[in-house]
Amino acid sequence: MSLEILDTRRKALTLNLDEQVYGTFAEIGAGQEVARNFFTAGAASGTVAKTMSAYDMTFSNEIYGIEESGRYVSRSRLLKMLDYEYQLLEERLNSEKYKNRTFFAFANTVTTINYNKTNDPHGWLGIKFQLEPKGEENLIIFHVRLLDTDVSLQQNxxxxxxxxLVYAAFYLNHNPRQMVESLTDNLSKGSVEIDLIRVSGKVFEGLDDISVNLFLIQKGFSPAAFFEPDGIARQAKDHMYKKHIMILRTRFKQKNLPDLGLFEHAVQQYKEKKAIENDALITVVELTLNNLMSRAQEEDNDFLNNIAGRTREILAMGYPVIITNFNRHHKLAKYLSMAKPLSVGITTSINNLKYIFHSENYTSGYTDELLAYISDLFSRNVKLLAYPYQDPKTKEIITSKTMPVSDEAKHLYDFLIQNGYIIDVEDVSFPE
Incomplete structure (x- = not known):
């Protein structure tokens, strides 16, 4: 049975009428839209201790400090805002009048679309909150991409x-999946993408970044989630920005862990062919779910736990992991293009290439679909590195150059081979 979704005004009013919840709203970059919703809902004095918006950078720096990176729409800026405002609440509202209050500090730092529509609208939102008077701090932060093409729509x-977020923090924290799902309540599909979320504090004890970000992929809020080897969720764009990228594609359904020795062999070849320095190359293992997340229904925790477990196994090998729902290479390449990489190498198998370049694997419109696929993939400075295959019966070694392809695709395939878009991984040994 689905739960009732309260509209935005009713959520704000519920919080305003809660005799315990009390806090601060600090918003930079897109107006004071969150605070406005609480004021227009009525009874805002029950919840709002202060609202502010330090738009001018000099004012902002005086209050929250200078960002050494120069980036003010960032996780670092958000955390400084939350820490400052929360500490101020505790320092100033410590009299008998507030002894039964549970404090919170909400903050966001955002850039909306510019007049010429040439920027990437995005932002960070977060809340630091307690669930009982003088209780321990808890934290929720997340990053969003704003997909509407109108400023007023993005502000809304x-x-x-x-x-x-504020409603979920206080009333849905006991159910992390429901808490995450509720973040897009009352928003139309396609208006926002939530591509990273992090939680901490006693109320979220035992919930790690991997589990909570899987909820985002399951609900379609984001096509991918990126994790450092320590299991911490990061923005893939920041980690890979203007780097050479080498990706090992693996599937959740495959029985064995990936052969990282073979992958490193391909990485070394890629570095040598393109003369890439070590610190300029990022190696990543992709775990593609290939649309399996539709199986993870509300009650299917085992499935999500299995995905999280496989992710931790790969992370323990020392590699960053990106979990995706991409079934084809060109969708992965499109996602990676946001990081403006210098180049991308994607390892693949001969069997995968055979599938792409054999028309019988498609129902109709093969040539049109193939052209669109190839254009979308290789226009993004991508190379496919193909592992050779040994026929178990004949012991013949099949490479990209000897692999049979459909007649309709042969000229295009030969062009890709001759111009180095598809490269064999060389010197691979096979058992006798």
Missing amino acids: VLGVLGVN
Whole structure:
């Protein structure tokens, strides 16, 4: 049975009428849309201790400090805002009047679409909160990409997201999956993408970044989630920005862990052919779920736990992992293009190439679909590195150059081989 989704005004009013919840709203970059929702809902004095918006950079720096990176729409800036505002609440509201209050500090730092529509609208939102008077701090932060092409629509989205976050923090924290799902309540599909979320504090004890970010992929809020070897969720764009990238594609359904020795062999070949220095190359293992997340229904925790377990196994090998729902190479390449990589190498198998370049694997319109696929993939400075295959019966070694392809695809395939878009991984040994 699905739960009732409260509209934005009702959520804000519920919080305003809660005699315990009390806090601060600090918003930079897109108006004070979250605070506005609480004021227009009525009874805002019950919840709002202070609202502010330090738009001018000099004012902002005086309050929250200078960002050495120069990036003010960042996780670092958000955390400084939350820490400052929460500490101020505890320092100033410590009299008898507030002894039964549970404090929170909400903050966001956002850039909306510019006049010429040439930027990437995105932002960070977060809340630091306690669940009992003088209780321990808990934290929820997340990053969003704003997909509407109108400033007023993006501002409205931010206002709704903020109300959803505050409501979820206080009333849905006992159910992390429901808490995450509720963040887009009352928003139309395609208006926002939530591509990273992090939680901490006693109320979220035992919930790690891998588990909570899997909820985002399951609900379609994000196509991918990126994790460092320590299991911490990061933005893939920041980690890979203007680097050479080498990706090992693996599937969740495959029985064995990936052969990282063979992958490192391919990495070394790629570095030598392109004369890449070690610190300029990022190696990543992709765990593609290939649309399996539709199986992970509300009650299917085992499936999500299995995915999280496989992710931890790969992370323990020392590699960053990106979990995706991409079934084809060109979708992965499109996602990686946001990081403006210098080049991308994707390892693949001969069997995968055979599937792409054999028309019988498609129902109709093969040539049109193949052209679109190839154009979308190789226009993004991508190379496919193909592992050779040994026929178990004949012991014949099949490479990209000897692999049979459909007649319709042969000229295009030969062009890709001759111009180095598809490269064999060389000097691979096979058992006698």
